Amino acid sequence: xxxxxxxxxxxxxxxxxxxxxxxxxxxxxxxxxxxxxxxxxxxxxxxxxxxxxxxxxxxxxxxxxxxxxxxxxxxxxxxxxxxxxxxxxxxxxxxxxxxxxxxxxxxxxxxxxxxxxxxxxxxxxxxxxxxxxxxxxxxxxxxxxxxxxxxxxxxxxxxxxxxxxxxxxxxxxxxxxxxxxxxxxxxxxxxxxxxxxxxxxxxxxxxxxxxxxxxxxxxxxxxxxxxxxxxxxxxxxxxxxxxxxxxxxxxxxxxxxxxxxxxxxxxxxxxxxxxxxxxxxxxxxxxxxxxxxxxxxxxxxxxxxxxxxxxxxxxxxxxxxxxxxxxxxxxxxxxxxxxxxxxxxxxxxxxxxxxxxxxxxxxxxxxxxxxxxxxxxxxxxxxxxxxxxxxxxxxxxxxxxxxxxxxxxxxxxxxxxxxxxxxxxxxxxxxxxxxxxxxxxxxxxxxxxxxxxxxxxxxxxxxxxxxxxxxxxxxxxxxxxxxxxxxxxxxxxxxxxxxxxxxxxxxxxxxxxxxxxxxxxxxxxxxxxxxxxxxxxxxxxxxxxxxxxxxxxxxxxxxxxxxxxxxxxxxxxxxxxxxxxxxxxxxxxxxxxxxxxxxxxxxxxxxxxxxxxxxxxxxxxxxxxxxxxxxxxxxxxxxxxxxxxxxxxxxxxxxxxxxxxxxxxxxxxxxxxxxxxxxxxxxxxxxxxxxxxxxxxxxxxxxxxxxxxxxxxxxxxxxxxxxxxxxxxxxxxxxxxxxxxxxxxxxxxxxxxxxxxxxxxxxxxxxxxxxxxxxxxxxxxxxxxxxxxxxxxxxxxxxxxxxxxxxxxxxxxxxxxxxxx
Ligand code: HEM
Numbered sequence: 001x002x003x004x005x006x007x008x009x010x011x012x013x014x015x016x017x018x019x020x021x022x023x024x025x026x027x028x029x030x031x032x033x034x035x036x037x038x039x040x041x042x043x044x045x046x047x048x049x050x051x052x053x054x055x056x057x058x059x060x061x062x063x064x065x066x067x068x069x070x071x072x073x074x075x076x077x078x079x080x081x082x083x084x085x086x087x088x089x090x091x092x093x094x095x096x097x098x099x100x101x102x103x104x105x106x107x108x109x110x111x112x113x114x115x116x117x118x119x120x121x122x123x124x125x126x127x128x129x130x131x132x133x134x135x136x137x138x139x140x141x142x143x144x145x146x147x148x149x150x151x152x153x154x155x156x157x158x159x160x161x162x163x164x165x166x167x168x169x170x171x172x173x174x175x176x177x178x179x180x181x182x183x184x185x186x187x188x189x190x191x192x193x194x195x196x197x198x199x200x201x202x203x204x205x206x207x208x209x210x211x212x213x214x215x216x217x218x219x220x221x222x223x224x225x226x227x228x229x230x231x232x233x234x235x236x237x238x239x240x241x242x243x244x245x246x247x248x249x250x251x252x253x254x255x256x257x258x259x260x261x262x263x264x265x266x267x268x269x270x271x272x273x274x275x276x277x278x279x280x281x282x283x284x285x286x287x288x289x290x291x292x293x294x295x296x297x298x299x300x301x302x303x304x305x306x307x308x309x310x311x312x313x314x315x316x317x318x319x320x321x322x323x324x325x326x327x328x329x330x331x332x333x334x335x336x337x338x339x340x341x342x343x344x345x346x347x348x349x350x351x352x353x354x355x356x357x358x359x360x361x362x363x364x365x366x367x368x369x370x371x372x373x374x375x376x377x378x379x380x381x382x383x384x385x386x387x388x389x390x391x392x393x394x395x396x397x398x399x400x401x402x403x404x405x406x407x408x409x410x411x412x413x414x415x416x417x418x419x420x421x422x423x424x425x426x427x428x429x430x431x432x433x434x435x436x437x438x439x440x441x442x443x444x445x446x447x448x449x450x451x452x453x454x455x456x457x458x459x460x461x462x463x464x465x466x467x468x469x470x471x472x473x474x475x476x477x478x479x480x481x482x483x484x485x486x487x488x489x490x491x492x493x494x495x496x497x498x499x500x501x502x503x504x505x506x507x508x509x510x511x512x513x514x515x516x517x518x519x520x521x522x523x524x525x526x527x528x529x530x531x532x533x534x535x536x537x538x539x540x541x542x543x544x545x546x547x548x549x550x551x552x553x554x555x556x557x558x559x560x561x562x563x564x565x566x567x568x569x570x571x572x573x574x575x576x577x578x579x580x581x582x583x584x585x586x587x588x589x590x591x592x593x594x595x596x597x598x599x600x601x602x603x604x605x606x607x608x609x610x611x612x613x614x615x616x617x618x619x620x621x622x623x624x625x626x627x628x629x630x631x632x633x634x635x636x637x638x639x640x641x642x643x644x645x646x647x648x649x650x651x652x653x654x655x656x657x658x659x660x661x662x663x664x665x666x667x668x669x670x671x672x673x674x675x676x677x678x679x680x681x682x683x684x685x686x687x688x689x690x691x692x693x694x695x696x697x698x699x700x701x702x703x704x705x706x707x708x709x710x711x712x713x714x715x716x717x718x719x720x721x722x723x724x725x726x727x728x729x730x731x732x733x734x735x736x737x738x739x740x741x742x743x744x745x746x747x748x749x750x751x752x753x754x755x756x757x758x759x760x761x762x763x764x765x766x767x768x769x770x771x772x773x774x775x776x777x778x779x780x781x782x783x784x785x786x787x788x789x790x791x792x793x794x795x796x797x798x799x800x801x802x803x804x805x806x807x808x809x810x811x812x813x814x815x816x817x818x819x820x821x
Contacts, residue, residue, distance in 0.1 A: 019376075019384035022070055024061040025052060040064065042206065043484050046365055049073075049394060059383055067093065069369075070385060073394040075401055075435045080380055081391070082370075082443030083432055090114040090444040091371040093390045097215035098208045102233055104288045107277065108295045109448065110368050116278040121292070126448045128271045135455055137265035139341055141179040142456070145172050146338075146463050147803050148188075153468070153498060162473040162495040165312065169460075170305045171195070176456065177300045181293050182243040183250075183267035187557040188802055189795060190243065197235045198297055202486065204232065240290040244269050246561050268296055303363045304453050306487040307439075311357035311461055313494045314411045316470045317478035321413060325349055326501070329466045337501070339462040341455070347462060352416035354457045355427055359399040360411050361480075362439035363487040366392045370445065396488075399437030429454075468498040544729065544812035549619040551675040553808060554722040556795075558715035559675070596626035596648060607649070610663040614727045618667065620674050623647055625666070627654065633741060637669045637677075645673055655746050661737045664724040671723025677716050721796050726808065731800035735793045742789035761794040 040048060049071055052060050058074030072078055081089045091114040095106045103111050109125060112118035128134075149172040156163045178191045208229050211218045219226055247269045272289045276282060284292075315322040328349045333339055344350065369390040377385040385391065400408040405415065416427055428434075429450065431442035440447035447453070464470070472478055473495050483491040546553075552560075599607045604627060615622035623637070624646035633653040639645040647669040654662065724734045732754045739757040740749060799805050 019378050019382070021068060021386070021389075022059040022061045022383045023056040024063065024068075025056070046394075046396075046484060046488075050397075053394070053397075059379075061389075066388075068386065068389045070389050070391045071394060072391065073397045075398045075404065075438075077380060078393050078398060078438065078442065079431065079435045082393075082441070082445075083435070085377070085379070086443040087114075088373050088377055089370050089391065091373045093369055093371040093388075096209075096212040098205075098211050098229060101229065102291060103295070104291045107288065108292055110295060110299065114373060114444070120275065120278055122448060124271050124275060125268075129266070129268055130448055130452050132451050132455075134266070135452060136341070138176075138180050138184070141176060141184050141265075142341070142459055143338075144803065145176045145179075146460065148172060148175060149460070149464075150467055151801075151803070153464075154500075157498045162497060164493050164495050166305065166309055166489075166493045169308045170301065172460070173305045173308070173456070174198075174297065174301050177297050179267075181268045181296050182240075183247055183269065184265055185246070185557065185560070186243060187804075189798065190239075190557060192798075194239045194243075194297070197232075197239050198294065201232050201236055201294075202298065202302070204228075205486075236294055237287055237290045240293050241286050242561060244273075244286055244289050244293070248273055269293065299447075300449050300453065302487050304456055306363035306489050307354075307358060307361070307453070307457055308460060309490060309494055310361035310363075311354060311457065312464065312470060312496075313478050313480065313490060314357060314360070315353070315461075315465065316472050316494065316496055317480065318411060319471075321353065321411070322465060322470060325353055325461075326465055326469075329462055333466065337467055339459070339466050341459060344455075344458045344462060347458070348417060349413065350458055350462050352413035354454065354461060355416050355429070356411060356413040357457075358429075358439040359405070359437045360409070361482075361488065362395045362399060362437070364439070364441075365395050365484070365488050367395065367441045368445070393438070393441075395438055395441075398435055399439070401436075404436045466501065468500055471497045471499070473497060544809070545617045546619050546726065546808070546812050548811070549674075549726070549808075551719075554671075554719065554726060554804075555675060556715060556718040556722065559712075559719040561715070563712065563715075596628035599625040599627060606659065607654075607662070610659060611647075611666050614663050614667040614670055617727045618670050618674055618723060620670060623670070623673060625649065627651060635665050635669055637672045639673060639677075656740050656744055656749060657737060660728060660733050661740070664728040664733050664737050667727035668717075668720040668724040670727075671720030672716065674723060675716070675719055677720075718792065718795055721792055722799055722805075725796055725800060725805070729809075731796055734796050738789040738793045738796075757790070758793060758797055761790040761797070 049060075052062070053071070053073045059070065059072050059077055062069045062071070072081065092106075092111055095103065095111050099111060100106055106112055107117055107121075109118065109121045112121060149168060152168050152171070153163060153165070156168075174195050175188070175191050178186055178194055208225065211222060211225060211229070247267060250264070251270065251273060269289060272284060272292055275284055277284065277288075315325065328347055329339060332343050332346050339347075369392050371390060372385050372387055375387050377387075379385050399405070402408055429437070429440065430446055431438050435442055440450040440453070474497075476495070478494065479490070479492045481491040482488050597603065599611065601608055607625060607627065611622050611625050624644055626646060626648045628648050628650055630650035631652050632650060633656050634650045635648065635653055637645060637647050647666065649662075649665070653665065657665065721734060721738075724737070725731055728734055735754050735757060736752070739752055739754060742757075744752055
């Protein structure tokens with residue numbers, strides 16, 4: 001009040017009405033608005049803005065639609081607005097209709113109005129979560145993602161073709177953020193599902209802009225497109241919500257046990273579960289949390305990927321800079337081939353390379369639009385900024401200002417080094433003292449992930465340069481032209497050749513060595529030739545067994561997740577035990593003993609031997625095995641309380657499969673026992689085999705319970721396919737079984753082609769990735785006890801190439817003693 005009275009009575013500053021908006025190109029009201037709408041697109045906005053700034057000065061206004069847009073291209077004005085008047089310029093304009101839909105009505109960090117909701121969400125992100133002291137908790141995930149990335153690059157290089165790096169960087173950064181967001185018990189398959197849906201949302205978001213022109217009208221005229229948007233959002237939530245529930249369940253378990261898991265890194269979801277929106281007096285619901293997770297993934301993936309691609313592109317274009325960086329890395333890590341996070345502190349040139357990359361090629365060329373908090377604000381005692389204006393800043397122009405940087409368009413990391421003692425100056429990337437560049441924005445709304453992004457860029461650039469020498473494709477100069485997408489990307493995506501750096505200790509290291517995919521034949525049984533009767537020798541010098549194998553070593557994450565859900569259904573376990581302990585089990589048991597052949601040393605001894613060997617590889621006791629006459633190719637396991645469990649094999653399956661494939665089937669069944677799928681599996685098997693027509697049983701099994709049970713069983717099957725792979729030690733054997741189950745018959749078995757079937761699995765993925773496809777795919781699988789064979793094949797193919805599987809194989813030991821069969 002005092003300030004107001006003082007200004008009114010004594011101040012000689014002009015009333016705001018006497019100030020003018022920043023200059024704008026000549027315009028005819030309304031008509032010019034419409035003309036701009038037609039002219040401006042994401043691809044040409046930067047060139048239009050640059051030419052307007054050249055004509056009109058460092059701050060301009062454009063009228064587009066109903067609100068003025070103000071653009072600032074000058075570092076000093078940006079500092080005045082974002083730092084000196086930080087609180088005034090920290091607001092966001094009202095979001096468009098589509099943005100509101102995907103952000104739970106503007107309740108996320110990037111679009112929330114400057115106020116209590118934003119403060120709560122932002123503080124949660126920066127203090128509870130992105131603070132550097134927390135960064136360490138995901139070090140192991142960064143290492144895992146690095147391994148995945150190196151493997152992908154190395155296996156592509158093996159093909160001899162140039163590698164287009166973007167998709168690999170994108171995948172790596174996405175994996176990392178998913179793990180940070182949902183916790184480190186998410187596995188690669190779940191990540192792929194999330195990535196698929198998010199990428200679709202990301203690629204199609206521009207096409208929904210038109211819906212914002214006049215939402216009331218477009219809701220009728222473009223109803224289909226609105227529905228598409230709803231469907232897309234639903235898909236995003238469908239992949240996130242189970243993962244959110246999993247974290248919730250873990251938190252509840254911890255609470256019940258009164259002992260938090262100290263070895264579990266706190267994920268973003270964990271921090272959100274306990275937040276309450278100010279004023280609402282309620283916790284966030286799952287949809288709101290899922291929207292915040294989507295924001296987190298979108299905000300961090302493409303920006304970091306784009307920055308990484310630009311930085312590596314410059315290192316390829318300027319081999320001397322790459323060499324200098326490599327020398328610095330070598331000095332710190334010696335002959336080691338990994339750079340640890342603590343090593344990064346001793347690499348000033350690395351930091352300079354990253355900063356120069358961000359200065360020269362900032363991924364975000366504009367900020368997220370800002371707005372002012374007060375009615376009419378005067379900037380620099382000169383320009384009127386109305387409350388309804390959206391204000392933005394030309395990020396790249398700030399970092400290319402010749403008054404701040406010598407020779408600004410040249411890539412020269414040395415500019416960030418203190419030449420006298422070679423130690424990197426602490427460059428203030430937040431711009432709080434002076435804005436010389438602002439790749440992360442500045443002031444109150446500065447990117448809260450900037451420290452995490454810097455860490456990721458430093459860690460991955462250092463390790464990628466440490467591991468490989470990066471070279472341009474022969475005869476190609478690296479083209480640094482730009483193209484505006486959601487970020488400013490390379491117009492021609494970077495293509496490279498890689499050669500592993502040779503170190504004295506591993507001069508013989510080549511791409512075909514160790515950490516790539518496991519090759520069949522190097523371990524495991526010799527492959528049975530087609531139609532050849534297999535002789536299993538008693539002493540299998542080439543077999544590998546897993547002495548300390550535990551079920552959780554290979555359990556599929558969906559199995560883990562669904563087991564948790566099943567366990568949480570009150571009374572299910574008791575119901576299962578009550579039912580199975582009684583008449584039904586006895587019927588099943590007697591039926592099998594009475595109508596099948598029990599396999600033993602003296603009866604179908606080859607099968608007996610396959611079973612014994614599979615059990616030994618999986619480090620478990622072999623169950624009984626029965627062979628049963630049936631035209632339906634099938635195998636199943638029954639674990640009846642108090643009795644030795646048994647596996648049943650149908651004769652038609654024996655006809656259809658080779659011995660090695662049969663052993664994979666037996667291993668699959670053993671997987672169920674190893675993983676203690678016992679009660680629920682038998683329960684589900686009884687349902688599938690039609691036993692619930694047994695009087696008095698059917699009514700007890702409610703429909704949704706049955707659905708839950710089948711969902712769990714589908715996930716459990718994926719685990720058991722892994723057990724099959726551990727025994728077969730060749731993914732093609734397992735995939736061949738699945739292919740034969742899908743469409744094999746003994747007479748055409750030798751014409752079936754595993755590679756073609758895998759290709760079919762990939763095309764199923766592609767065809768079902770549209771929203772309609774996804775719907776059909778869900779409908780196709782909902783009622784099945786087993787996942788679709790193509791999906792199982794794809795799963796096992798991927799797991800066979802995963803780090804987890806490679807590491808398990810390393811633990812296997814060769815069997816040299818005769819088996820006791
Ligand atoms: C190289 C990587 C990155 C770049 C270049 C970048 C750049 C930016 C920019 C320019 C803004 C707009 C600031 C403003 O409007 O004033 C922003 C905002 C934001 N960024 Fe980043 N970002 C990066 C990585 C990340 C990461 C890794 C995360 C999270 C994990 C993240 C989360 C956010 C969020 C939540 C906002 C909204 C902040 C608010 O409105 O308060 N960003 N980022």
